[in-house]
Amino acid sequence: MGRAQRDGRRGTAHPRGGLGARRALKIAALAVLSMPFLTACGIEDVLRFGFPEGVTPQAEQIRHLWIGSVVAALVVGVVTWGAMFWAVIFHRKKKEEAADAIPRQTQYNLPLELVFTVIPTIIVAVLFGFTVLVQNYADKDEATDMTVDIAAKQWNWDFSYPGHTTPDGKDVVTIGTSDTIPILVLPTERSITFNQYSNDVIHSFYVPEFLFKRDVFPLPDKNDQDPTWVIDRIDREGAFVGRCAELCGAYHAMMNFEVRALSPVRFDRWLELRTQVNPATGAPYTAGEALAAVGREDPTCGELCAPLATTTYPFPTDRTYRSAQLPPSAAGS
Numbered sequence: 634m635g636r637a638q639r640d641g642r643r644g645t646a647h648p649r650g651g652l653g654a655r656r657a658l659k660i661a662a663l664a665v666l667s668m669p670f671l672t673a674c675g676i677e678d679v680l681r682f683g684f685p686e687g688v689t690p691q692a693e694q695i696r697h698l699w700i701g702s703v704v705a706a707l708v709v710g711v712v713t714w715g716a717m718f719w720a721v722i723f724h725r726k727k728k729e730e731a732a733d734a735i736p737r738q739t740q741y742n743l744p745l746e747l748v749f750t751v752i753p754t755i756i757v758a759v760l761f762g763f764t765v766l767v768q769n770y771a772d773k774d775e776a777t778d779m780t781v782d783i784a785a786k787q788w789n790w791d792f793s794y795p796g797h798t799t800p801d802g803k804d805v806v807t808i809g810t811s812d813t814i815p816i817l818v819l820p821t822e823r824s825i826t827f828n829q830y831s832n833d834v835i836h837s838f839y840v841p842e843f844l845f846k847r848d849v850f851p852l853p854d855k856n857d858q859d860p861t862w863v864i865d866r867i868d869r870e871g872a873f874v875g876r877c878a879e880l881c882g883a884y885h886a887m888m889n890f891e892v893r894a895l896s897p898v899r900f901d902r903w904l905e906l907r908t909q910v911n912p913a914t915g916a917p918y919t920a921g922e923a924l925a926a927v928g929r930e931d932p933t934c935g936e937l938c939a940p941l942a943t944t945t946y947p948f949p950t951d952r953t954y955r956s957a958q959l960p961p962s963a964a965g966s
């Protein structure tokens with residue numbers, strides 16, 4: 634096609650005035666549609682609406698419930714906004730109407746009111762049904778491959794592994810202190826029971842990547858609280874920050890921990906080391922020492938076997954502190 638022809642076509646297809654506006658509209662639409670792809674995230678990422686990507690089957694179910702609920706809410710929103718704007722635009726008072734004229738009254742329209750009652754009831758029932766299904770799954774109680782005990786305290790966490798003892802006969806336990814973020818080392822591909830209790834006030838165990846939190850109560854049996862929950866597995870290795878999600882006192886915001894998910898082989902070796910004495914210290918391996926030892930034996934472990942938490946860091950507990958608290962890496966630079 635010759636240049637003149639092309640120009641001619643363009644001239645007749647788009648009258649000069651509308652061209653700019655139409656093109657701008659097209660570009661805007663394209664920009665909106667392509668945003669998820671340009672930011673390297675799929676439609677699921679966009680629809681997560683801020684939810685982290687879960688790493689357990691339970692988290693996946695919870696995420697689907699969240700996405701379904703948000704999409705349902707958006708559909709209801711679009712229909713409602715549509716009806717509102719339609720009424721505002723097309724049912725304005727007409728010029729020829731008298732000043733005191735009132736519009737046609739439609740109250741007590743039984744069929745319409747039945748529809749407006751039945752539709753929300755169906756929406757609520759469907760949301761309720763899906764919620765119950767997911768809740769029952771996320772809250773199920775069944776035998777798992779292993780158990781971890783979680784003890785919350787103002788303002789830290791202890792994690793112990795029942796059935797595994799150190800040479801001096803004590804339980805293998807990881808103790809969080811003001812100087813050390815406790816690392817909850819867990820295996821991937823195994824089902825895990827979490828058993829939790831508090832030594833003082835109510836805390837809440839929360840790992841964002843599990844999309845799940847559970848209040849940690851003192852005396853859960855006397856307080857009629859279920860302290861046990863399970864996950865079917867952790868899907869991948871990684872370090873995931875954990876937090877206390879219940880305001881529990883002055884240093885609540887500093888009550889962080891880290892879940893370190895290792896492959897079953899690495900985890901078994903880590904737990905085995907924790908039941909032994911570290912020749913370098915003459916005491917049983919701490920969580921960090923055992924991680925470092927696994928890393929030395931298996932250099933491919935890399936950051937996963939870092940002896941200190943990599944997703945969070947201890948906060949100064951000095952109450953006279955009046956400046957921003959920076960990560961140790963940033964503070965030095």
Ligand SMILES: [Cu+2]
Nearest residue numbers: 836877881888
């Ligand atoms: Cu707490």
